[in-house]
Amino acid sequence: MSVQTSIFRGQPVVRFSLPGGDSCMVALHGAHVLSWITADGVERLYLSPDARFDGQSAIRGGVPICWPQFNMRGSLPKHGFVRNVAWHAESVEVNGKHAIATLSLHDDAAMRAIWPHSFRARLVVALAPHSLRIALTIDNTGSGPWSFAAALHSYLRVDDVTAAGLEGLQGANRWDAVRDDRHVEVAQALRFGSEFDSVYASPAGPLRLVQPSGTLEISQSASCTETVVWNPGPVLSAKLDDLPDDGWRHMLCVEAARIDESVLLAPGAQWQGWQQLTVS
Numbered sequence: 001m002s003v004q005t006s007i008f009r010g011q012p013v014v015r016f017s018l019p020g021g022d023s024c025m026v027a028l029h030g031a032h033v034l035s036w037i038t039a040d041g042v043e044r045l046y047l048s049p050d051a052r053f054d055g056q057s058a059i060r061g062g063v064p065i066c067w068p069q070f071n072m073r074g075s076l077p078k079h080g081f082v083r084n085v086a087w088h089a090e091s092v093e094v095n096g097k098h099a100i101a102t103l104s105l106h107d108d109a110a111m112r113a114i115w116p117h118s119f120r121a122r123l124v125v126a127l128a129p130h131s132l133r134i135a136l137t138i139d140n141t142g143s144g145p146w147s148f149a150a151a152l153h154s155y156l157r158v159d160d161v162t163a164a165g166l167e168g169l170q171g172a173n174r175w176d177a178v179r180d181d182r183h184v185e186v187a188q189a190l191r192f193g194s195e196f197d198s199v200y201a202s203p204a205g206p207l208r209l210v211q212p213s214g215t216l217e218i219s220q221s222a223s224c225t226e227t228v229v230w231n232p233g234p235v236l237s238a239k240l241d242d243l244p245d246d247g248w249r250h251m252l253c254v255e256a257a258r259i260d261e262s263v264l265l266a267p268g269a270q271w272q273g274w275q276q277l278t279v280s
Contacts, residue, residue: 003089003101008034009053016092016099016127024101024127029055030083031103031123033063036132038279044132044216046157046251050242058083060242061155061251063134065123068115068148070259079153081111082121090122099127106141118142135221135274140265147264151228151257152220152275159213161231161252165189168207169227172200192252195233199259202227207254208280217278220256224273228255 005012008025013034017023021039026032036044047061058064058079066079077084082105090102105121112118118141126133134152158164167189174185177197185200189210206219207227220227230253232240237248256275263271 003092005089011053011055014089014092014101014103016094016101018094018097018099018127018129020097020129022127022129024099024125024132026089026101026103026125027059027062028086028089028103029053030059030085031065031087031105031121032059032083033125033132033134034059035062036127036277038130042213043157044277044279046155046247048243048247050244050247052242055086056084057242060240063155064153065121065136066149066151066153066255066257067121067136067138068146068150070149070151070257073149073259076115079151081114085111087121087123097129101125101127117146130279131276133274133276135272137270137272138263138265139270140267143267145264145266147262149257149259149262150224150271150273151255151259152224152273153228153253153255154275154277155251155253156209156216156218156277158209158211158250158252160211160249161192162249164209164211164252165191166207166209166229166252166254168203168205169200169229172203172227174201175199190229192231193233195236196229196231198229199257200227200229201225202256209252209254215280217280218254219276219278221272221274223271224256224258224275225261226257226259228257228259229253230255
């Protein structure tokens with residue numbers, strides 16, 4: 001079917017839904033998934049009410065795409081540049097209990113001025129009852145190899161992060177960025193209340209975000225070799241001008257990432273990473 005766009009906070013978005021009531025909204029700016037509502041009417045992603053929607057800045061919340069750089073690990077702007085530019089909405093297909101939206105981005109002169117490589121990026125957002133799958137595919141359309149890092153920087157909505165626990169990372173190698181410390185995670189469930197910023201070696205099985213209102217299962221592709229867990233806590237949250245002072249209580253970032261070892265992509269080659277969220 002043809003893509004029908006609407007306007008959300010001044011920016012074009014694609015909205016699609018299932019007969020049972022599950023729905024999703026994706027901004028063309030950054031191919032940024034802004035909302036995922038399950039059939040019970042519960043919003044599963046956190047979007048800051050103070051997020052900037054100016055068509056230039058990164059949007060705080062939802063699922064930003066970090067590519068081809070993670071954080072400040074390189075010479076590009078923080079988390080790369082694809083989250084700050086307009087993507088093309090290719091298609092939305094609704095088939096019974098499934099809906100799939102596809103957005104794409106090709107390099108242009110402005111992008112090549114800061115990162116001199118030819119590429120095609122595609123984001124496929126697949127909605128099913130109680131489930132959302134986000135897949136990022138990168139093609140090297142140039143004549144030489146280049147390397148990159150990537151992450152799907154998902155902001156998951158929680159009622160109160162201090163009452164939530166993230167299970168499934170016990171025994172994983174952890175780099176605690178707050179304390180600059182490396183160790184093996186010993187906790188059966190991660191708990192939150194102050195600034196938390198850690199990179200984990202991805203476990204073989206899915207994670208479980210458990211809170212009194214229910215459980216969210218989080219899985220990712222083997223190509224995403226790390227899982228990043230982040231919550232700003234009250235002190236940092238108060239310093240971020242696009243996040244309310246209490247915003248930290250209602251969000252937890254659990255990110256599918258490939259950052260410790262960059263992907264080296266040959267001409268004509270393709271890489272894909274995905275994350276799937278399932279209400280159990």
